[in-house]
Amino acid sequence: MFRRAILFLCLLGFIGGVIFWILSAPRGLDKSLIAELKQQGAIKSEIIAKGEQIFWASGCSSCHVDKKVLQEAKTSEDEDVIKTAKLTLSGGEAFKTPFGTFYAPNISPSEQGIAHYTLRDFALALTQGVSPKRQHFYPAFPYSSYKGMEAEDITALYYFMKTLPESETPNKPHQVAFPFDLRRGLGLWMQLNFYYTGEVELVKTNPEILRGKYLVENLAHCGECHTPRDALGGLEYSRWMAGGKAFEGAEKVPNISPSETGIAGWSEEDIITGLQTGFTPEFDSFGSSMVSVQENMARLPKEDLAAIAAYLKAIPPQER
Amino acid sequence: MFRKILLAITALTFVSTLALAEDPIATRKSMMKSVGGAVKTGVGMMKGEMDYDAAKAEELLKTIQETAHNFGNYFPEDSKTGGKTTVAPAIWDDAEGFKAALAKFAGDVDAAVDAKPADLGAFKASFGKVLSNCKACHEKFRVKK
Numbered sequence: 119m120f121r122r123a124i125l126f127l128c129l130l131g132f133i134g135g136v137i138f139w140i141l142s143a144p145r146g147l148d149k150s151l152i153a154e155l156k157q158q159g160a161i162k163s164e165i166i167a168k169g170e171q172i173f174w175a176s177g178c179s180s181c182h183v184d185k186k187v188l189q190e191a192k193t194s195e196d197e198d199v200i201k202t203a204k205l206t207l208s209g210g211e212a213f214k215t216p217f218g219t220f221y222a223p224n225i226s227p228s229e230q231g232i233a234h235y236t237l238r239d240f241a242l243a244l245t246q247g248v249s250p251k252r253q254h255f256y257p258a259f260p261y262s263s264y265k266g267m268e269a270e271d272i273t274a275l276y277y278f279m280k281t282l283p284e285s286e287t288p289n290k291p292h293q294v295a296f297p298f299d300l301r302r303g304l305g306l307w308m309q310l311n312f313y314y315t316g317e318v319e320l321v322k323t324n325p326e327i328l329r330g331k332y333l334v335e336n337l338a339h340c341g342e343c344h345t346p347r348d349a350l351g352g353l354e355y356s357r358w359m360a361g362g363k364a365f366e367g368a369e370k371v372p373n374i375s376p377s378e379t380g381i382a383g384w385s386e387e388d389i390i391t392g393l394q395t396g397f398t399p400e401f402d403s404f405g406s407s408m409v410s411v412q413e414n415m416a417r418l419p420k421e422d423l424a425a426i427a428a429y430l431k432a433i434p435p436q437e438r
Numbered sequence: 439m440f441r442k443i444l445l446a447i448t449a450l451t452f453v454s455t456l457a458l459a460e461d462p463i464a465t466r467k468s469m470m471k472s473v474g475g476a477v478k479t480g481v482g483m484m485k486g487e488m489d490y491d492a493a494k495a496e497e498l499l500k501t502i503q504e505t506a507h508n509f510g511n512y513f514p515e516d517s518k519t520g521g522k523t524t525v526a527p528a529i530w531d532d533a534e535g536f537k538a539a540l541a542k543f544a545g546d547v548d549a550a551v552d553a554k555p556a557d558l559g560a561f562k563a564s565f566g567k568v569l570s571n572c573k574a575c576h577e578k579f580r581v582k583k
Contacts, residue, residue, distance in 0.1 A: 192574065369581045396573045401477040402470075405576030406526075412573075 162277070169278025172271045174417040175337040176264070178279075180410040181222045182207040184287070204413075207231065208285035213258050213366045217351065218294030220258040228284035240276045241269075247304075247312065254304035256292065258366075262312055262353065263339035266332070307350065316355025320432045330429025333422055338415070343407070344374050360436035369406060377435035389427035390420065462512040463521035469505045469512070476501040477572070480565050483558065490558040495565075499551045502568065506544040510537065526581045536579055543571040 147155075173179070183204055191203035209224040209231075224231040232240070239250040247254060247261035255261065267275075297303060318335065320327060334340045346354050347365045354360075359380070361373035373380035381389070388399045393415040396404045404412050415423065476498035482488045483495065513529055513536075529536045550564035 195570075370583050372582060395481075395569075397477070397481065397569075401474040401481065403572035403576050405573070405580045406582060409573045409577035 165274050166278050166281060168271075169274035169276070171418065172275040172337065173278055174414045175333060175422065176275065177338055177411055177414050178225065179204045179207065180407065180414060181211055181213075182209050182225050184208040184210050184285075202283065206283045206285050207279075208287040209289060210287060215258065215351070215366050217298045218292060220256055220292045220294070221290035223289045224285055224287050225279070226282055226285040227280050228286055230286050230288050231284070232279075233284075235276075237273060237276050241272045244272060247308065254301045254308070256294075256301075256304065257307065257312070257351065260339040260342045262315070263336055263342060265312070266336035268332075271337075307352075310350065311352035315353070318355060318358045318433060320429075321434065322432055324428075326425050326428045327432045329422070330425035330427070330432075333426050334429050338411075338426070340374070343371050357436055358433055359430070360438060362438060367407075373436060373438050374430060375433055375436040376431050377437055379438045380435065381430065382435065386424065386427035386431060389430060390423045393418075393423050393426065394420075461521065462514055462517040463523045466509070466512045466517075466523075467521075469509055473502050473505050477569065480561075481569075484562055484565065490561065492554075492556055495555055495561050496551070499547060499565075499568075503544075503547045503551055506540070506547045509543075510540045522583065524580050524583050526579045529579050532578075539571070539575045539579065543568075543575065546571060 183206060187206065187208070188200075188203045191199045194200070207224065207226045209222040211222045213220045213222070227233050235243070235250060242248050242250070243255065243259075244261060244264040244267055246265070247257065247259065249255060292299075318331075320331070341353060341358060343364065343366075344359045344361055346357050346360055346362045348354055351365065359373065359375040361371045361380070364371045376382050384392070384399055392398060392404070393412055395416075396409065396412045398404070415426075479488075479494060479498045483490050513525070515530065517523065518525060518527070518530065546564075546567045550568050553560060553564045555561035555564055
């Protein structure tokens with residue numbers, strides 16, 4: 119009788135324990151919340167994927183990679199190795215101009231780079247040429263073009279660049295002589311060449327040409343090299359894409375307006391093929407800094423390349 | 439014997455005069471032009487603009503092969519300027535790098551010729567490798583003028 123009572127109490131205790139265990143269990147996520155989170159995650163990866171497209175279109179890596187690292191990666195002939203090199207934005211490349219030598223900074227998401235940038239800082243840099251410390255950037259950074267970037271694209275690019283490899287390479291100071299070393303003075307340059315600038319007139323427009331206009335004038339910033347500059351380094355909008363002596367380095371830049379000395383002889387299909395393969399219609403290959411630009415362009419969807427081609431055929435022809 | 443020596447001397451004179459008369463800049467340009475023509479045919483076949491023809495493929499690859507192996511002989515120190523040349527100073531400043539780039543070019547063309555591509559698929563694979571050399575070299579060793 120006594121043993122039975124003990125057994126009964128034990129059983130009661132056990133049942134109580136099980137009930138306690140069930141009642142006190144920490145709850146998992148609500149099913150509807152899981153579904154919503156999945157959706158948000160998909161949106162985020164969508165943004166990052168879009169950001170990658172903006173990244174190639176904007177050509178960040180052409181100036182901000184370490185050229186030696188990239189050359190080394192290219193000898194491997196392994197696409198993944200090459201892509202990683204193109205995505206590692208350590209900076210260091212020198213740009214020689216009449217005002218001095220500029221060194222591309224580290225813009226990887228590291229302490230030496232732009233890890234501390236908020237989305238607003240990032241947008242301020244791209245659209246106003248101003249750093250988070252509220253200093254002017256030198257216009258070697260093509261904000262004259264990026265200023266027209268759409269908010270959605272800036273956001274996508276920001277989140278994509280957060281996913282890139284970190285590089286701890288320190289920045290090299292620019293070698294600029296007085297008075298150009300006074301950054302504040304750049305505000306005056308901006309008054310002349312940045313806040314109010316010419317508009318490129320188009321021979322005709324349609325949605326494809328307008329898409330091409332955005333890609334060429336704002337993202338790919340083709341005019342930064344292909345348009346001549348005046349003595350103060352301002353872009354000559356009336357000579358849009360006329361080419362000529364490069365402002366940076368010692369080379370000549372081809373005329374890519376639709377004139378006889380430009381690319382009148384190229385069909386739109388030739389332009390698309392050129393950007394995809396790096397070959398001209400005569401089967402000469404692209405060279406010098408255009409190689410890296412072309413390799414970025416080749417990663418864009420064909421519709422974007424077609425839009426670029428349509429735009430280049432719609433700008434006024436310029437004779438060199 | 440005398441005639442043989444005379445013949446040898448004549449031949450030698452002829453060859454050396456030829457080499458002297460040859461303008462390295464003009465030679466480089468015409469060599470690159472012949473490669474351009476060959477590439478045009480090759481890419482035409484790759485894009486399906488013309489039918490794949492194994493004999494034609496061999497011919498164009500051999501044209502490129504000849505340039506790839508001899509191109510490096512036409513860069514004497516005195517050919518840095520003139521004749522609208524588009525050489526980059528890096529050819530002489532980074533002579534090792536230029537040599538390596540040409541060696542890679544020659545190696546890729548040799549492999550393509552040896553592969554004797556029988557169909558378009560095989561041709562695309564080996565010819566694609568050959569083509570990658572154009573940009574790689576022009577990126578570093580040629581400037582626009």
